[in-house]
Structure formats: C-alpha cells, structure tokens
Amino acid sequence: MTPKTSSGHPQHIIVGLVVLVCFTALFFMYYKPAISWLPCPRTEPTPDTCKHVCLDVPKMEKAAQLGNNCTLNYTMVQQQTADTQSPVLESAQNTKVVLIWSWPFGHHFNLDSCGSELGITGCRLTDDRSQLDKAHGVMFHLRDIGGDLSYLLTLSRPPLQKWVWMNMESPANSPQLPGADHLFNLTSNYRRDSDIWVPYGRLIEASEEDKKTFQIPTKDKLVCWIVSNWNVNYKRVGYFNELSKYINVEGYGRHFDKYIDQDDYAKVMSSCKFYLSFENSIYKDYMTEKLFNALKYGTVPVVIGPPRVNYEEYIPGDSFIHIDDFGSPQELAEHLKLLDQNQEMYEQYFAWRKYFTVKESPFGLEHACRICEYLNKNHNFRVFTNINQWYWS
Numbered sequence: 598m599t600p601k602t603s604s605g606h607p608q609h610i611i612v613g614l615v616v617l618v619c620f621t622a623l624f625f626m627y628y629k630p631a632i633s634w635l636p637c638p639r640t641e642p643t644p645d646t647c648k649h650v651c652l653d654v655p656k657m658e659k660a661a662q663l664g665n666n667c668t669l670n671y672t673m674v675q676q677q678t679a680d681t682q683s684p685v686l687e688s689a690q691n692t693k694v695v696l697i698w699s700w701p702f703g704h705h706f707n708l709d710s711c712g713s714e715l716g717i718t719g720c721r722l723t724d725d726r727s728q729l730d731k732a733h734g735v736m737f738h739l740r741d742i743g744g745d746l747s748y749l750l751t752l753s754r755p756p757l758q759k760w761v762w763m764n765m766e767s768p769a770n771s772p773q774l775p776g777a778d779h780l781f782n783l784t785s786n787y788r789r790d791s792d793i794w795v796p797y798g799r800l801i802e803a804s805e806e807d808k809k810t811f812q813i814p815t816k817d818k819l820v821c822w823i824v825s826n827w828n829v830n831y832k833r834v835g836y837f838n839e840l841s842k843y844i845n846v847e848g849y850g851r852h853f854d855k856y857i858d859q860d861d862y863a864k865v866m867s868s869c870k871f872y873l874s875f876e877n878s879i880y881k882d883y884m885t886e887k888l889f890n891a892l893k894y895g896t897v898p899v900v901i902g903p904p905r906v907n908y909e910e911y912i913p914g915d916s917f918i919h920i921d922d923f924g925s926p927q928e929l930a931e932h933l934k935l936l937d938q939n940q941e942m943y944e945q946y947f948a949w950r951k952y953f954t955v956k957e958s959p960f961g962l963e964h965a966c967r968i969c970e971y972l973n974k975n976h977n978f979r980v981f982t983n984i985n986q987w988y989w990s
C-alpha cells in the first residue's frame with residue numbers, strides 16, 4: 598500500500614525528486630567546480646551501479662528522460678538515503694572507481710571486499726577495461742605491463758584520472774620502462790616513500806583474545822629454510838652454504854627437492870625454532886612475506902635484507918635476528934645453538950606477542966583499495982616525472 602499525498606500520485610514525487618537532484622547537482626557544478634570533477638558522471642546505468650539498490654525500471658526510465666547525465670547520481674541518491682541520509686554530492690564525491698588494468702600476476706581477488714577486508718569504504722573496483730573512461734584511478738601492475746608502452750600511450754585519459762604504477766618486486770626484479778617517466782601520476786609500492794604505501798605486512802595491536810591465547814608452537818626442528826629461487830649470485834646462497842657447515846638447516850622447496858604446499862608451509866614454519874627469512878635482493882624497505890610469515894607462524898626470523906635499523910622501523914628489535922649482528926655465519930650458528938639450549942632466552946624473542954599481531958597485506962586488493970582511499974582524500978594534480986630514477990638509482 599502506497600500512502601497518497603495531497604499532490605496526487607507518488608510518481609510525481611519521484612519525478613520532482615529527480616529534478617531537484619539534477620538542479621542541486623548543476624548548482625554545485627556551477628558554483629563549486631572543485632568539489633567533484635564529475636558531479637554527474639557520464640555513465641549508463643549498469644547492473645553494477647544498480648547492485649545495492651535496484652531501482653525499478655519505470656524510475657530508471659524517468660531519470661533517463663531527464664538526461665543521461667543524472668542517472669548515476671540518481672542511483673547514488675537512492676543508495677545514500679537508504680543507508681545514511683548524507684548529502685547527495687558527498688556520496689557522489691566519495692565513491693571512487695578504480696580500474697584494475699590486469700590482475701597482478703594473474704592473482705584474482707574479490708572486488709567487493711575493500712570494506713570487509715580493510716575497512717575502506719566509498720570504492721568501486723572493476724577489472725572491466727570498457728570502464729576506462731569512468732575510472733578515477735587505474736592500477737597498472739608493472740610486471741604485467743610488459744616492456745611495451747605503445748598501447749598505453751594510445752589511450753585517451755580523462756584529465757582528472759590518475760594512473761598508478763603498482764609494483765611489489767625489488768628493483769633487481771623489476772623491469773625499467775623507457776618512456777615511463779611522465780606517464781604515471783602515483784606509485785603504489787612497499788617503499789615508504791611511495792604515494793600509496795603498502796608494506797608486505799605490519800604488526801598491529803593484538804586483540805585481547807590474541808594476547809591471551811598465543812603460545813609458542815611446538816618445535817621439532819632447529820633451523821629451516823624454504824627456497825625455490827636458488828641463484829648462486831644471491832648473497833643468501835653464499836651465506837647459507839657457509840652457515841650450513843656449522844649448523845643443520847632443514848631445507849624445503851624446489852632447490853632441496855622437498856616441495857611443500859600451502860597447508861604444509863605454515864606447519865613447517867611453526868615447527869622450526871628459527872627460520873631463514875633471506876630476501877633475494879637487498880633494498881631499503883624490502884622485507885617480504887618471508888619475514889611476516891615467519892613472525893605470524895611463530896618462528897624466529899633470521900634475516901638477510903636491509904640494515905637492522907630499517908627492520909626496526911617495522912618490527913620490534915627483539916623479535917628477530919639479523920645476520921649483521923654477527924661477525925660470521927659461524928658465530929651466528931653458535932648463537933642459535935646457545936638459544937636452543939636456553940629456553941628462557943629463546944622465549945624473549947616472542948615478548949612482542951603480548952602486544953602485537955601480524956597483519957599481512959592482501960596482495961593486489963590492498964593496493965586497489967588504498968588507491969581508492971587515496972583518491973577520496975587527495976584531489977591534487979600529480980605527475981611522477983622520474984620514476985626510473987626514483988626506483989633504480
């Protein structure tokens with residue numbers, strides 16, 4: 598039953614509302630051009646824009662009669678009044694569309710999970726390239742672009758759209774792209790001086806539950822290492838060869854012909870007192886899942902990577918062992934054996950667990966959501982003029 602009002606049929610009210618919305622939008626567009634670059638985004642209603650609040654067809658048509666320009670706003674008004682009653686334009690301004698140009702390393706993730714996974718709202722992620730002209734930001738995963746930028750250069754870019762260079766590999770494993778200077782607006786990387794910083798992981802305050810329930814897992818191995826990429830030019834290989842003369846290291850992975858799957862990965866790590874979190878290359882801020890997994894699964898990481906002070910910006914100084922703390926692999930081996938004999942000293946490495954827990958970054962998803970978050974907060978012009986120099990020098 599639809600209650601009638603003195604003005605007649607409810608349809609009139611809807612038409613009236615739509616007109617009002619469009620006039621409000623025009624008003625803001627005229628007087629406050631900076632408030633949003635597309636107060637009425639040029640978009641057709643798609644199943645996507647209609648996902649949360651499905652307008653019925655007659656309403657949609659009426660909105661369309663009044664000009665395509667307002668159909669999306671109309672959807673947003675409905676959406677907004679339905680859940681928060683905030684002003685119309687705020688909602689239009691706060692929903693940013695991020696196009697994922699290609700799935701990073703082919704890795705797919707749920708496009709609707711910025712809110713549930715990271716508490717970031719006001720985002721619409723898409724992998725549909727036909728939405729290019731509607732996107733506020735486009736995320737390009739460096740390793741998937743290939744060496745050829747000629748296709749990208751042919752694309753027409755809305756003047757306010759931002760292109761994001763996204764990459765999580767160290768400079769040693771990333772291709773430099775000639776012609777990439779002046780092409781991107783923003784960077785998203787593990788490095789803290791990137792615009793949209795996404796470390797491989799972070800320690801966050803532990804919940805009461807975590808604080809109470811953590812126990813050091815049962816150990817039946819001393820030192821372990823899981824490695825697939827064995828390259829004799831890597832520092833870690835030389836160090837391992839030397840270290841293993843003085844202490845037994847349980848090796849897993851392709852190189853040791855002991856392949857382990859994802860489930861066993863956590864089990865193996867937990868069962869070792871120490872884990873060799875040896876990075877493949879050494880660069881500022883380059884601390885990968887090799888470190889954060891070790892911390893998460895309850896082993897003590899022995900690290901090769903940037904200097905200790907850099908690690909201590911991310912994790913407590915007493916949560917890991919750095920090879921630089923010792924004059925030689927032999928000295929490190931002696932120390933590990935000492936800790937093996939002294940449970941109290943060993944347990945000190947887990948003191949941080951009383952306060953913190955490990956949160957790893959969902960690869961690709963976190964980048965896309967943080968790009969959206971960034972675009973909601975920053976509206977300034979920005980161009981990265983010297984990306985190659987920044988990353989590789």
Ligand SMILES: *[C@@H]1O[C@H](CO)[C@@H](O)[C@H](O)[C@H]1NC(C)=O
Pocket residue numbers: 756757758759760779780781782977978979980
């Ligand atoms: C993004 O970068 C391009 C290429 O340098 C530039 O033309 C454009 O104005 C920039 N856009 C913004 C919003 O900063």
